[in-house]
Amino acid sequence: MTKRREIADGMKTRIAPLLASVQARLGPLAGMLRPILVPFLAVVSALMIGAIVIAISGRNPLLAYAGLIDGSWGSGRAIAGTLVRMTPYVFGGLAVALAFRAGLFNIGGEGQLLLGTLAGAWVGYQLALPAVIHLPLALLAGVLAGFIWGGIPGFLKSRTGAHEVITTIMLNYLAIGLAGWLLNDNRLMKDPSPTNVIARTPLIAESAHLPALIPGQDAYPSASAAPEIVHWGVVLAVLATIAASFFLWRTVWGFEVRTVGANPSAGRYAGINVPRVITLIMGVSGALAGLGGAIQVTAVNYRAILGFNVGYGFDAIAIALLGKNNPFGVLLAALLFASLRSGSTRMQSLSGVNADIIAVIQALILIFVAADQLVRWLYRIRARGLEERTTLTRGWGR
Numbered sequence: 001m002t003k004r005r006e007i008a009d010g011m012k013t014r015i016a017p018l019l020a021s022v023q024a025r026l027g028p029l030a031g032m033l034r035p036i037l038v039p040f041l042a043v044v045s046a047l048m049i050g051a052i053v054i055a056i057s058g059r060n061p062l063l064a065y066a067g068l069i070d071g072s073w074g075s076g077r078a079i080a081g082t083l084v085r086m087t088p089y090v091f092g093g094l095a096v097a098l099a100f101r102a103g104l105f106n107i108g109g110e111g112q113l114l115l116g117t118l119a120g121a122w123v124g125y126q127l128a129l130p131a132v133i134h135l136p137l138a139l140l141a142g143v144l145a146g147f148i149w150g151g152i153p154g155f156l157k158s159r160t161g162a163h164e165v166i167t168t169i170m171l172n173y174l175a176i177g178l179a180g181w182l183l184n185d186n187r188l189m190k191d192p193s194p195t196n197v198i199a200r201t202p203l204i205a206e207s208a209h210l211p212a213l214i215p216g217q218d219a220y221p222s223a224s225a226a227p228e229i230v231h232w233g234v235v236l237a238v239l240a241t242i243a244a245s246f247f248l249w250r251t252v253w254g255f256e257v258r259t260v261g262a263n264p265s266a267g268r269y270a271g272i273n274v275p276r277v278i279t280l281i282m283g284v285s286g287a288l289a290g291l292g293g294a295i296q297v298t299a300v301n302y303r304a305i306l307g308f309n310v311g312y313g314f315d316a317i318a319i320a321l322l323g324k325n326n327p328f329g330v331l332l333a334a335l336l337f338a339s340l341r342s343g344s345t346r347m348q349s350l351s352g353v354n355a356d357i358i359a360v361i362q363a364l365i366l367i368f369v370a371a372d373q374l375v376r377w378l379y380r381i382r383a384r385g386l387e388e389r390t391t392l393t394r395g396w397g398r
Contacts, residue, residue: 036329039322041375042368043336050361054353064351071346072339080230082335082342084300088113088309089334090237091292092316094244095150095285097325099164101248102281103261108153108168109289109313111175115149116142116290118179120297121304122189124204131207135298138208142294143287149175150286151279158275164282172313183306191303199306210299233295237331240288244327257281289313318366337362 051061072082092109099106120142127134153167182189183199191202213230248254259267260277268274292312297304319337323329340362344355368375375381 036324037381038372038375039324039329039333039369041379041381042322042365042372045368045375045378046361046364049364050357053360054351054357057353059351059353064347064353064357067347067350067353068340068343070350071343073343074346078342078346082338083230083234085342086334086338087231087233087237087299088292088296088312089315089319089337090241090331091288091295092312093319093323093330093334094240094327095288095292096316096320097323097327097330098244098248098257098281098288099285100320100325101261102257102278103264104154104157104278104282104285105165106150106153106168106282106285107165107313107317108150108171108286109316110309111168111172111313112146112149112286112289113293113296113309113312114175114179115145116293117297117304117309118182118189118201118293119145119290120294121201121204124208124297125202125303128205129207131209134205134207135210138204138298139210139291139294142290142297144290146290146293147283147287150289151283154279154282157282158278179304179306183304189304201304203303204297208298209302210295231295231299233299236291236295237334240291241327241331244288248327253277289316315362318362318369321369322365 047065051065054061054064070078072078092113095109095112096106120138123138123141124134127137129137149171153162153164153171156162156167157164180199183201184190186192189201190196191198191200193202210231210233213232213234246254248258256267256272256277259270259272260274264274267277293309296308301308315337319330319333322333322336323331340358344358347353347358348355
C-alpha cells in the first residue's frame with residue numbers, strides 16, 4: 001500500500017510542474033483551454049486505467065489502442081462509420097445538455113429517440129409522397145413525437161412538481177412497452193412479410209431516404225449493414241450543434257433557460273415564466289432526441305427495429321457531462337464515444353481484448369467527469385475564480 005502511494009505521489013510530482021509549464025507557455029490561450037482541461041484529463045485517466053486492466057488480463061494495451069484507432073480512423077470506411085455512429089450521440093447529448101442548462105435532468109432520451117424512430121418510420125412506409133415532401137415530413141414526425149414525449153415530464157414538473165428524473169424513467173419504460181406492442185402486431189406496425197419473425201416495421205419508401213453526403217455512394221444493402229456511408233444526418237448534427245449554441249448564448253429564451261437553471265427564484269422575480277420555460281425546454285430536448293431517431297430510420301436502418309436504440313439515451317448523459325453541457329463540447333464528446341464504439345471490433349480482432357472494455361472506459365470517463373474534484377486532486381489543478389457550474393437537477397416540487 002505504501003509502495004503504491006509513493007508511485008502515485010511521484011506521478012503527481014512529475015505531472016503538476018509539467019502542466020504548470022505548459023500553461024505558462026500557452027499564456028492567454030491557457031485561459032481558453034482551461035474549461036476543457038478537466039474533461040481531457042478525465043479521458044486520459046480513464047484510458048490509463050483501461051490500459052492497466054488490459055495489461056492485467058494478459059493483453060497488450062498498446063496493440064489494443066492501436067486497433068481502436070485503426071478501427072475508428074484508419075481508413076475512409078472507418079471514418080465514415082465513426083461519423084455515422086456520432087450522429088445519434090450528438091442529438092442525444094444536445095437533448096440532455098439543454099435540459100441540464102435549465103436545471104433539469106432528462107433521463108428520457110431512450111424513450112424520446114424511440115418514439116421519434118416509430119413516428120419517422122410510420123410516415124416513411126405508410127405515405128406515398130414526392131421525396132421533397134416525404135423526407136422532411138418523416139423527420140418532422142420524429143421531431144413532433146419527441147417533443148410530445150419530452151414535453152409531458154416538463155408539463156408535470158412545472159404544474160405538479162413531479163420530479164423529471166422519475167417521470168422520464170417511467171416514460172422510457174412506457175415507450176419500450178408501446179414499441180413492443182406496435183412492432184409485434186401484424187395489424188399495427190409489424191412487417192407483414194411471411195418470412196419476417198423480427199419486431200420491425202416494413203422498409204420505408206425510397207422517397208423518405210436521407211441521401212448520402214458523398215455522391216456516388218450506394219444505399220445500405222440491408223438494415224444490418226456496416227455504417228460506411230456518410231449521410232446528410234452528419235451535417236444536420238453539426239448544424240444542430242451550432243443552432244443550440246446560438247440559442248443558448250445569443251437569444252432571449254436561451255438567457256431565460258440559463259437563468260432558470262441557475263436560480264429559478266431569481267428568474268421568477270425577474271419576470272420569467274418559469275413553468276413555460278421548463279415545459280418548452282423539455283419539449284425541445286425531446287424533439288432533438290426524436291430527430292436523432294428519425295435520422296437513424298431515414299439514413300441507416302430504413303425501418304424501425306425494436307431494441308436498436310438501447311444505450312443511446314444513457315450514453316447521451318455521459319456525453320453531455322463530458323462536454324460540460326456546451327453544445328460544441330457535446331459534439332467533441334459524441335465524436336469520442338463514437339470512435340470508441342466504432343473501433344472496438346477492430347481492437348478485439350487485433351489484440352484479443354474483449355470489446356466490452358469500451359463500456360468500462362466510458363464508465364470511468366463518466367466517474368472522473370462527475371467527480372471532477374478527484375481529477376483536480378490527482379493532477380493538482382486549482383479552481384480559479386467562480387468557475388461556471390450547472391445545476392443538474394433539483395428536488396421534488398422545485
